[in-house]
Amino acid sequence: MDRTLFLERIRRRLGDVKPPPVRIPHDWASEIDDPVARFEQELDAVGGKVHRFRGGPTADALAPILQARELPAVLIVRDGVPEDIEAAVTRSGGKVRWWPDASREEVTSADIGVTGALWGVAETGTIVVSSSPPSGRAPSLLPPVHVAFVASERIVPSTAELFRRIASMTELPSNLVLITGPSKSADIGLELTLGVHGPAELHVVLTA
Amino acid sequence: MSDTHDYSKGFGARAAVSLGRPGLHDLVSEAVDRQSAARLQALESLDDPEALRDLAAEIRDDALARLDERLASLAANWEAAGGTVFFAADADEARSYVADLATRTGAKTAVKSKSMVTEEIGLNAVLEQMGVEAIETDLGEFINQVAGDHPSHIVAPAIHHSKADVARLFSRLSDEPRDEDAQALTGFARAYLREKFLSAELGITGANFGISEAGALCIVSNEGNARMCMSLPPVHVAVMGMERVIGTWDELAVMLALLCRSATGQKITQYVSLLNGARRSDEPDGPEESHLVIVDNGRSNLLGTRYSSALRCIRCGACLNVCPVFRQTGGHAYDPVYSGPIGAVINPLMKGTDEAGELAHASTLCGACTAVCPVRIPLHDLLVYLRQEYARESAPATERAGYQVWARAWSNGRRFAWFSRVGNRFGRIMGDRVGTRLPLPLLSRWTRPGRRLPSFPDKAYRDERKGAGG
Known part of the structure; x- marks a missing residue:
């Protein structure tokens, strides 16, 4: 349907009296004392694993x-991960495939994906x-x-924050994804199963 | 077992089918109890859940009061980010748009993540007709599709299937025996659907929220299938009910906190995808085209009426989980798409059909639905309004006359006293014979065999109080 007509049809049904605009209080989320500890606790509770990493070889x-x-x-993104990661993977017996240079076949058959993350969220254990x-x-x-490297200083207290x-990002990407633990479902007999479509394991490496 | 409910028949007939299905009640009640308990526990993690529910209701009302502006800016901002927008007045327009997309892109396979609005517009049937394989990829919806079945719950669509059912269905699909092992069955579905994700030309999702100030969509999932559908195929189309728009990112934080807690008892779902238009030129992967279809399909019938609060709904399913009727019948007794209290309200209003009376009576009016609704839709009030309309317009003349007599009698003290005295005497004389031996046409469903009237006391209550000096 023509957009103008569609919106006009709605406008005609709405009254002229509008409620006052909503004001969202700044502080509706709970306060958190130690965001890093809370992040660890929350991610652990949903089946993710946190590794604290305080320098040294990756x-x-x-x-x-x-x-x-x-x-x-191991499919590794080119930036946002430690510089010595190639050596780290090779030394642990893994094969490195670089993203996005890897072929489609190399991407779809990778055993582990390694990325950075923009933020962590303490309240929910989200990256x-x-x-x-x-x-x-x-x-x-x-x-x-999925292994994600996140700097501890990038952990914000709440989803509200x-x-x-996100609202103050100068440019949005086409897709931001909030990830909280491994892929899961309870659709078969109400039993928790992991790795339905996304990764069955999520490791977050917190860097100092 | 496929869905054998006849949707051309009434709620009563469908409920009878459900009630006769062995094991269904146990499956449904276990699932809804678990989700209700999880919801209560999750709400405890909020400082003031009641205040947040008030705020959420305000946010939704604000968006609905300015719906035209919100949608216009959502669309403009989505387009500014390289996406395409189509406004669909009804199911037919929405289906045709997606069908045209499939034709233009030469799609043979479409992967879909769980979306109630695509169920509502009957998208799969149209795609199948034109030879496009439309695959449901949410595990529950996939089970339903293999079974030839409809969702029976807004959030957990396959709760009516046991683990044994799933093992049987997947064995049939793969021509190989499958054990009743949930993780192994999940592994089979992962491998089966992964191939589809990688070969599909079209990805279809719903949208939980549109954020107008950003031209963004928010799509939640636990399995990651929605991420696949919006990331792997070269064309992605999101189909969104037009009421699902809100204003700002700040509002989204509030809505998301309540949606996840109310639906599955999670603080947040495993994945929350925020989409803004099309893939940027410097992005390494993602679809080449991003379409947004905004669907009315009867929603505007509710705008500006006393039912408009039903459009606040964020499809969390909490009202289904606490409903004593849903618990007995499961979702298929209501409608192939929207079930439970919210379904009883929105189905007849959106479709503009006269089944309102029947669905509105599929409720005890206990108010449990209203008590849990995260956006404070007064569901049981809306059911009463629907009953009023039914009574005015569609109820049989005898029923209306009966209630008129009743209303006259009971709204006057002396008449009420006379009625209660006569009624008491009548009850004592007739005893158990009421309804069984004595035909009572208006009351037949209340007095049929199997139902017994309680025995009547020697005196009507008022007479007894008088005698006691009260």
Whole structure:
């Protein structure tokens, strides 16, 4: 239907008296004392794993994740992750595939996807990944394991604060995704199952 | 088992089918109890959930009062970000738009994430007719599709299937025996649907909210299938009911906090996707085209009427989970799309049909739905209004006459006293014979065999009080 007609049809049904515009109080979300600790606690509660990483070779942080698998193919975004990551993956017995240079086949068959994240949210244990370079969409979605590096200082207390940050972004990407734990469902017999379509494992490496 | 409910028949007939289905009541009641308990627990994590519900109702009312402006700016901002917008007055226009997209892009396979509005407009049937395989990818919807079935719950569409049902259905689909192991069955669905995601030319999703100031959509999912549908195929189309728009990102934070808690008892769903128009030129992946279809399809019937608060609905399903009628019948007794108290209100109003009377009576008016609604829709009041309209316009003359006599009698003290005395005497004389031996045409459904009247006391209450000096 023509847009003007569609909207006109609505306008005719609405009265001229409008309620006053809504004011959203700034402080409706609960206060949080220690955002990093809370982030860890919340993500743990929904089945994600937090690794605190305070410097040193990245291999130390990745080793426990990589060594659980044999020769994993690791899809890594080019920026937003530690510089020594290639060495770290190779030393732990993994094969590196760079995003977005990898072929479609290399992307769809990767065992682990490694990305950065724009923010973390303490209240919910959420991380935020952008479709803008370097991340894109596939590395945090297609592989059965997702590893995200997040700087502790990027953890905001609440979703209310997160959306204020998003509102003040100068340019939005086409897709921001808030990720909170592994993919899950309870559609079969009300039983919790993991890795339905997205990753079955989410590891967040908190960097200082 | 496929859905054998006959939607050309009334609620009573469909409820009878549901009630006769072995095991259904247990499946439904376990699911709704679990979701209700999860909701209550999740609300505790908010400082002041009641104040937040007030705020959410305000946010929704504000958006509805300015719906034309909000939609105009949502559309303009989506387009400014490279997306395309189509306004669909009805189901036919919405279906045709998506069908044309499928034709233009030469789509053979379309992957869909769970969307009630695409169920409402009957999109799958049209795509199938033109030879496009439309695949439901939400695990519950996928189970329903394999079963040839409709969703029976707004949020958890396959609660009417047991784990054994799913094992049987997936065995049939794959020609291989499947164990009753939920994780293994999920693994099968993951592998089966992954191929579809990677080969589909068209991705279809709904939208939980449109954010007008940003020209953005918010789409929640737990499985990640919505992310697949909006990221992998070269063309993505989001179909959104026109009332689902709000103003700002700040408002979204409030709505999201309540939607997730009310629907599944989560503080937030595993994935919350925020979309803004089309893939940017520097972005490494994503669809080449992003379409937004904004659907009216009878929603404007409610605008500016005493039912307009029903358009606040954010489809969390909390009212289904607490409804004593839904618990007994499951969703299929109501409608193939929207069930429970909210379905009983919006189905007849959006469709403009006269089944309002019947669905509005599929309620005990206990008010549990109103008590849990995150956006404070006065659901049981709306059901009473619908009953009033039914009584005025469609009720049989005998029923109306009966109620008129009743109203006259009971609105006057002396007449009421006379009636209660006569009624008491009549009841004592007839006892159990009322309704069974004595035909009472108007009251037949209340007095049929299997239902017993309580025995009457020796005196009417008023006479007894008088005798006691009260």
